[in-house]
Amino acid sequence: MILVTGGAGFIGSNFVHLWLADHGEPVVTLDKLTYAGNLSNLAALEDDGRHHFVQGDIGDRDLVERLLHEHRPRVVFNFAAESHVDRSISGPGAFIQTNVVGTFNLLEAVRAYWAELPGEDRRAFRFLHVSTDEVYGTLGPADAPFAETNAYEPNSPYAASKAASDHLVRAWRHTYGLPMLTTNCSNNYGPFHFPEKLIPLVIHNALAGTPLPIYGDGLQVRDWLYVEDHCRALMRVAEAGAPGETYNIGGWNEQTNLDVVRAICRTLDEMRPRTDGGSYAEQITFVRDRPGHDRRYAIDAQKIERELGWRPRETFASGIRRTVRWYLDNQQWVDGVTSGAYRSWVDHHYGG
Numbered sequence: 001m002i003l004v005t006g007g008a009g010f011i012g013s014n015f016v017h018l019w020l021a022d023h024g025e026p027v028v029t030l031d032k033l034t035y036a037g038n039l040s041n042l043a044a045l046e047d048d049g050r051h052h053f054v055q056g057d058i059g060d061r062d063l064v065e066r067l068l069h070e071h072r073p074r075v076v077f078n079f080a081a082e083s084h085v086d087r088s089i090s091g092p093g094a095f096i097q098t099n100v101v102g103t104f105n106l107l108e109a110v111r112a113y114w115a116e117l118p119g120e121d122r123r124a125f126r127f128l129h130v131s132t133d134e135v136y137g138t139l140g141p142a143d144a145p146f147a148e149t150n151a152y153e154p155n156s157p158y159a160a161s162k163a164a165s166d167h168l169v170r171a172w173r174h175t176y177g178l179p180m181l182t183t184n185c186s187n188n189y190g191p192f193h194f195p196e197k198l199i200p201l202v203i204h205n206a207l208a209g210t211p212l213p214i215y216g217d218g219l220q221v222r223d224w225l226y227v228e229d230h231c232r233a234l235m236r237v238a239e240a241g242a243p244g245e246t247y248n249i250g251g252w253n254e255q256t257n258l259d260v261v262r263a264i265c266r267t268l269d270e271m272r273p274r275t276d277g278g279s280y281a282e283q284i285t286f287v288r289d290r291p292g293h294d295r296r297y298a299i300d301a302q303k304i305e306r307e308l309g310w311r312p313r314e315t316f317a318s319g320i321r322r323t324v325r326w327y328l329d330n331q332q333w334v335d336g337v338t339s340g341a342y343r344s345w346v347d348h349h350y351g352g
């Protein structure tokens, strides 16, 4: 079986669903259920005997050691993290606690477990650390996309905390020989994406008839990947990646924020036209820029394509259509996650 940390969040829950659909091998999900973790993301698995959910913190070494010894996973996928750049600017403490100290404690628990595994299990064991392209910093318009050999130059508290966790993972490999793999992926989108991030926020606000907030001039560039493509890449890395290696994951799909928002508006205009006959694009509003806002991210995915034969299945056009459709069909999920704590964040961050 496998252990998935952060499996009640956006990417983790997509991963658990896809894993159980593709593999059938049992999954234990460990998640603290912060504001970003929702058990409703895993509701479809409630009666599935192959899935076992445990609420807890990756930083709780005793709990993690107990889980490892009880369930004896052959792979640990570490998704658990604080993940929102804007929140890391307002309150970086939680990012240091989970992404740095939490990852350290998780690594120590895994090291103790791995050290006691018998020969073949020990050789086959893998720890896959899920990270981000934001550790590489920002690119100029003519710069080559991020390759695995780029220097780390994190700019936000979020990116710095993820960079720190990547360094810990690297050191645990180099010093203790743990069979680690690290992946650095570009921006994801798709079902179960918490509506504080750009794409689900814009879909949510568009339908609610409220402004679609674009930071600064909206010409910042991100490299968007449909979440299931990311999940399939992680499965492939766990299956065939070389321990100690890092793999950049991306879909060669750079878009400005403004183009992304316009694409969502066009899709909504077609699938759920506004009752007044106007376009959702009329709701676009330019707001104050994010402090230290990285201008451009782009991934060079040649290594994972060449060495592991991974390719994304979705284009941006098909992925956005699937995503918008999912949000239209799952308004109950959106209503559930946009209650109390979500509203205080929106008031605090966008207020005024």
Ligand code: NAD
Pocket (backbone or CB within 6 Å): 005, 006, 007, 008, 009, 010, 011, 012, 030, 031, 032, 033, 034, 035, 036, 037, 038, 056, 057, 058, 059, 078, 079, 080, 081, 082, 083, 084, 098, 102, 130, 131, 132, 133, 162, 184, 185, 186, 187, 188, 189, 194
């Ligand atoms: P998310 O915020 O939606 O989910 C994070 C999950 O981790 C939540 O369920 C939360 O409850 C849980 N969690 C937080 N702190 C925890 C702790 N101390 N112990 C146990 N669980 C804890 O994030 P996401 O977008 O699904 O991202 C998952 C991972 O992928 C993160 O490591 C992130 O850095 C990385 N990543 C995200 C993106 C993206 O575009 N979203 C891109 C590349 C990499």
Ligand code: TYD
Pocket (backbone or CB within 6 Å): 084, 085, 086, 187, 196, 197, 198, 199, 201, 213, 214, 215, 218, 220, 221, 222, 257, 290
């Ligand atoms: P986000 O989804 O927060 O991901 P990240 O900051 O990790 O790339 O933001 C994606 C881009 O969209 C980023 O350039 C910031 C911008 N953005 C807005 O313009 N308005 C918003 O309300 C949000 C949340 C993000």
